Amino acid sequence: MAAEKLNxxxxxxxxxxxxxxxxxGGVDSSFLLAVAVEVLNEWxxxxxxxxxxYSGWELEQAATIxxxxxxxxxxxxxxxxxxxxxxxxxxxxxxxxxxxxxxxxQQIAQREELAWVAHAEQxxxxxxxxxxxxxxxxxxxxxxLIEAGLDKAEVRELSRKLGLPTWNLPVNACLATRIPYxxxxxxxxxRQVAAAEEALRELGFQQLRVRHHGPLARVEVAPAQLSxxxxxxxxxxxxxxxxxxxxxxxxVDLAGYRSGSMDEVIAASGEDSEE
Numbered sequence: 609m610a611a612e613k614l615n616x617x618x619x620x621x622x623x624x625x626x627x628x629x630x631x632x633g634g635v636d637s638s639f640l641l642a643v644a645v646e647v648l649n650e651w652x653x654x655x656x657x658x659x660x661x662y663s664g665w666e667l668e669q670a671a672t673i674x675x676x677x678x679x680x681x682x683x684x685x686x687x688x689x690x691x692x693x694x695x696x697x698x699x700x701x702x703x704x705x706x707x708x709x710x711x712x713x714q715q716i717a718q719r720e721e722l723a724w725v726a727h728a729e730q731x732x733x734x735x736x737x738x739x740x741x742x743x744x745x746x747x748x749x750x751x752x753l754i755e756a757g758l759d760k761a762e763v764r765e766l767s768r769k770l771g772l773p774t775w776n777l778p779v780n781a782c783l784a785t786r787i788p789y790x791x792x793x794x795x796x797x798x799r800q801v802a803a804a805e806e807a808l809r810e811l812g813f814q815q816l817r818v819r820h821h822g823p824l825a826r827v828e829v830a831p832a833q834l835s836x837x838x839x840x841x842x843x844x845x846x847x848x849x850x851x852x853x854x855x856x857x858x859x860v861d862l863a864g865y866r867s868g869s870m871d872e873v874i875a876a877s878g879e880d881s882e883e
Contacts (some may be wrong), residue, residue, distance in 0.1 A: 621816060653720060729753065804849070813829050
């Protein structure tokens with residue numbers, strides 16, 4: 609089944625003729641870019657936004673993987689904190705972000721004579737709170753993985769079979785997802801979160817989030833690593849590292865890491881989501 613969907617994806621990309629792909633260097637965008645380069649050669653181009661929303665290591669990873677895949681890689685600046693309404697952190701923050709990002713990518717695609725702009729959302733993303741999908745639909749940005757019917761497990765499976773180094777990377781998301789809706793997003797908070805998460809990676813944690821609740825850091829790690837996180841000497845090291853970057857208190861989320869935990873308050877409030 610996954611192989612049939614891969615062939616369908618190849619056909620979709622061939623029909624597109626040329627494409628500029630929103631590229632983070634993660635599992636999904638790397639897979640999409642790899643297949644696009646296979647089908648379209650130099651007419652498949654990667655584009656990565658530089659912004660305070662993304663850690664430096666993510667941008668370096670994207671550049672490295674694009675080079676490994678043999679893709680031309682364009683970078684561009686986006687000042688997300690200057691976008692009207694974005695810093696106020698409303699529940700549709702992702703819509704404001706993606707609307708600006710995709711609009712800038714369309715300008716780049718036009719300049720580079722590329723027919724389409726695409727992003728790498730896949731079927732599983734349709735079941736999550738992702739207002740950015742609305743921005744993509746409004747601007748005519750394609751989602752070839754969804755069009756091919758591919759889900760996350762299939763993307764990982766096919767990435768492994770294609771020999772992509774990204775097949776087992778942990779899921780990641782922009783740093784703004786660490787700040788509760790309604791609380792202002794600032795450069796200082798984003799840098800604080802980035803430094804805290806980098807400290808945890810250096811301690812050997814991979815799938816993690818540090819959620820910013822004012823002076824309190826709520827740490828999420830994979831459930832299998834909760835025991836290690838809360839035992840000495842790691843517990844003491846984590847507390848010291850997070851206090852060093854500015855948090856007064858450090859707490860562990862006993863539910864462990866889960867994608868979109870900040871969105872749980874939306875479901876609890878009874879608001880309708882777009883997905």
